[in-house]
Amino acid sequence: MSLLLPLGQLALAAWALPLLLHLARRQQQQPVDFAALRWLGAKLRPRQRLRFEEIPLLLARLALLAALALLLAMPVRERAAPASAVTAVHPALAGALPAGLVRDDAAAVWLAPDFPSLAAPAPEVASALPPFSLLRELDAALPAGTPLVVHVPARLAGGDGERPRLARAVDWRVAPNPAGDSEAPTTAPAAPLPAEIELVGEPAQRRWLRAALRVLAGERPPRIVETDTADAALAERIAAGSTALLASDVAWPLRIEGANAWRADDGRVLLRAAGHGAGRVLQWQRPLRPDTLPELLQADFPQRLRTALQASAPAPTMADAARVAPRTGGPPPSPPPVPLDGGLIALVLALFALERWLASGRRQREAA
Numbered sequence: 001m002s003l004l005l006p007l008g009q010l011a012l013a014a015w016a017l018p019l020l021l022h023l024a025r026r027q028q029q030q031p032v033d034f035a036a037l038r039w040l041g042a043k044l045r046p047r048q049r050l051r052f053e054e055i056p057l058l059l060a061r062l063a064l065l066a067a068l069a070l071l072l073a074m075p076v077r078e079r080a081a082p083a084s085a086v087t088a089v090h091p092a093l094a095g096a097l098p099a100g101l102v103r104d105d106a107a108a109v110w111l112a113p114d115f116p117s118l119a120a121p122a123p124e125v126a127s128a129l130p131p132f133s134l135l136r137e138l139d140a141a142l143p144a145g146t147p148l149v150v151h152v153p154a155r156l157a158g159g160d161g162e163r164p165r166l167a168r169a170v171d172w173r174v175a176p177n178p179a180g181d182s183e184a185p186t187t188a189p190a191a192p193l194p195a196e197i198e199l200v201g202e203p204a205q206r207r208w209l210r211a212a213l214r215v216l217a218g219e220r221p222p223r224i225v226e227t228d229t230a231d232a233a234l235a236e237r238i239a240a241g242s243t244a245l246l247a248s249d250v251a252w253p254l255r256i257e258g259a260n261a262w263r264a265d266d267g268r269v270l271l272r273a274a275g276h277g278a279g280r281v282l283q284w285q286r287p288l289r290p291d292t293l294p295e296l297l298q299a300d301f302p303q304r305l306r307t308a309l310q311a312s313a314p315a316p317t318m319a320d321a322a323r324v325a326p327r328t329g330g331p332p333p334s335p336p337p338v339p340l341d342g343g344l345i346a347l348v349l350a351l352f353a354l355e356r357w358l359a360s361g362r363r364q365r366e367a368a
Helices: 006-024 055-072 131-141 203-216 232-239 301-309 341-367
Strands: 075-077 086-089 108-110 148-153 170-175 196-200 223-227 243-246 260-263 269-276 279-284
Touching (some): 055 341, 086 131, 203 223, 232 269, 232 279, 260 301
Parallel strands (some): 086 148, 148 170, 196 243
16 A cells, blocks of 8 residues: 555644643542541642543544545555556457457456457557557556566557557567458558758757668658758748758747657657658757767667658558557556545544544533
């Protein structure tokens, strides 16, 4: 169990209230005149000591305040990993489930939004989200250490251009194509690099991009123009159809609020892109140095830069499922914890009823 708001425990300072209340309302000693007491010898006065009365009522009030403080601290329980593996089945396999799968299996779900149980009707394939996005969501929702088995058809539609990277190893099982679906996997042709690329920034940062573009040049190298700052002439060239790669510290007159052209495996946005006239502007979100952008030293940096520059490349329409099996190394899972406020509210109500019952009994005894 953990607390989402540990500062809520400061409410335990309210324990002083019932303690002071019981000290202030303790039974008062009334003096009574009695004859001949003056003939008794003088003795030491009895010492006064701290003494609480109505101990059950005091304990009930302290327990009530402790439960309220715990409720304010928002306790949650981390999800425990299930004993068996979780199985996800692509809706395209609804007509003929793979061998060994039964619809009443509690640990089997459809690879569809909200991950309905396999016992529920199969979702429509056309309305389902891309399978890799669903896989990343399922991987993040499952506790660490939970095995995951995924059944997909040989022709997998809805890919997002790269193999997914998950936090756990996946038992990736490719089933034969459903009956009547025998077309070969197809992918869309890749778009060429832009004919002209502007590199804008200080020379120490531009050299990384220049080296990557030389690797990608091939038979039709783009025309590379390098400048230190963005000016009106650069804006005109971009509006005419050029593509600009701006360093993170370059001031651009227009805000780049377009889509994320490059997102790292851990979720960091590395490159943002926006259209400007007939061209595009891409600006790095971190300085082009290995200490702030470790991706510069990765072997696939030129290829991933090509993907960001190929804005007009259509997404693949179909992929070979055996070649796009998920990889490991993704961010650790963060399944949502289970809130415990329901049981605490019932405990608070029960303690409040007990406190009222004990307090009413005390008042009846005092009245008698």
